[in-house]
Amino acid sequence: MSNDTESLVITASGEDKIGLVEGFTRRISESGCNIEESRMAALGGRFALLMRVSGSWDSLAKLEARMPSIAEELGLSITQQRTRPARPEKPLIPYTVEVAALDQPGIVNSLANFFARLHINIEALDTETYPAPHTGAPMFAVHMTVGIPADAHIATLRGDFLDYCDDQNLDATFEPVRM
Structure with missing residues (x-):
């Protein structure tokens, strides 16, 4: 098209x-x-x-x-x-973000706030709840794709994101999308 x-x-x-x-x-x-x-x-x-x-x-x-x-x-x-298809103002690099944590209200909003403050667009987002193996504790998982501006310093962004997740007690990964 x-x-x-x-x-x-x-x-x-x-x-x-x-x-x-x-x-x-x-x-x-x-x-x-x-x-x-x-x-x-x-x-x-x-x-x-x-x-x-x-x-x-x-x-x-x-x-x-x-x-x-x-x-x-x-x-x-x-x-x-x-x-009509959107045209980004500048080139974006797609990254995958995976988060898992004990289920609690506000996780998605908190993640969305983190990326919005940095002017990073969430392009896709899926969530699910499931019982933890062995314990049955309620777990929450988030999978999202974000568009990182090509001029962003990825190592700093990744470090800031993982520090944020540590502070929120979220287990996370932040990796480029692999085709």
Whole structure:
């Protein structure tokens, strides 16, 4: 897809049920659009989707016009918005951040605050809770991808981040994304 091409960002949620992804993606394909990026998950009996689709102007318009009926047929709440790919002001290096800790409120906000203060964008973030092996203690894990400005001093940033995590009693890694 060309960087100047418009695309459609879609968010949808509803009751999780078998065939929901097939039904939704079939309607996108029938409209002549292509799924460029997507995140889908079942969370607590609910289905959530975030997706960016591309296509010709008329294909996107056809899909937009069909959205109300798709929402009704599949039992989804859907929002949509036209967009263009973002162009960063300066080159960014993708880094992966992994954090594990005893589950407690505020971990995600605290991590987000750390990166926001340094003007580092969180590009993707996933969390989960799970019982610790052997003890069953409630654990919390965060996986995120951040965009580090290419002119940042990585060793200092990594050291500051790991010091911050030590202060917060978080076990963490901070590594470049490996393709």
